[in-house]
Amino acid sequence: MRIERLSDNQFTIFLSFDDLVERGFTTNDIWNDASSVRNLFSDMMHEASSELGFELDGMLLVQVYLMQAQGMHITVTQNYEDMNWDDDFIEMKVTLDESKELMFSFFDFENIIQVVNNLASLNIDGGQIYYYDKRYYMLLTEEDINELEKEDIIAVMSEYSYPSIITSHRLKEYGKIIYDKLAVKQIIQQFY
Numbered sequence: 001m002r003i004e005r006l007s008d009n010q011f012t013i014f015l016s017f018d019d020l021v022e023r024g025f026t027t028n029d030i031w032n033d034a035s036s037v038r039n040l041f042s043d044m045m046h047e048a049s050s051e052l053g054f055e056l057d058g059m060l061l062v063q064v065y066l067m068q069a070q071g072m073h074i075t076v077t078q079n080y081e082d083m084n085w086d087d088d089f090i091e092m093k094v095t096l097d098e099s100k101e102l103m104f105s106f107f108d109f110e111n112i113i114q115v116v117n118n119l120a121s122l123n124i125d126g127g128q129i130y131y132y133d134k135r136y137y138m139l140l141t142e143e144d145i146n147e148l149e150k151e152d153i154i155a156v157m158s159e160y161s162y163p164s165i166i167t168s169h170r171l172k173e174y175g176k177i178i179y180d181k182l183a184v185k186q187i188i189q190q191f192y
Helices: 017-022 027-032 034-052 109-121 149-156 168-174 181-191
Strands: 002-007 010-016 058-067 071-079 091-098 104-105 126-130 135-140 178-179
Touching: 002 034, 010 017, 010 034, 027 149, 034 058, 034 071, 104 109, 104 149, 109 135, 109 149, 109 181, 126 168, 126 181, 135 168, 178 181
Parallel strands: 058 091
Antiparallel strands: 002 010, 010 071, 058 071, 104 135, 126 135, 126 178
């Protein structure tokens, strides 16, 4: 679990799927077991509070963004407008959102060249490649992976790259586009 303070009243938590498994959860639990999720979030809030020296009280707005290959990216905002709560009481309003995209980061373009051969053998020819903050990123959408099992693609990608917590929105805004479409097909044509 990674915790980062964003401002005086906001912090983020990144919880990988391995972190979830260590805590006894699956992604299905996140969507279907409300009481366990409340306990998980409560534990995470107290861990973050302790690590960051962040005083939790009043209302917390918790936005959870579930990313397919990476885990959960959680943004917590403390709402100072509702400061008349009992000191020992915290109310959390939680919203869940899920990304259908697969995003992976690469240290070297050579690793992308190696992985596209495996992706092409799975009949994947799409994807986008970005360069941002000294790393390359490959974005695969639902259209790119067709009817294939995401777990199979994640397994192949994990041999050459790392799941990324950076969203496609950030890459499109701040990153440099290398291939805007059909990245696998274009790289195969250029390098094989």
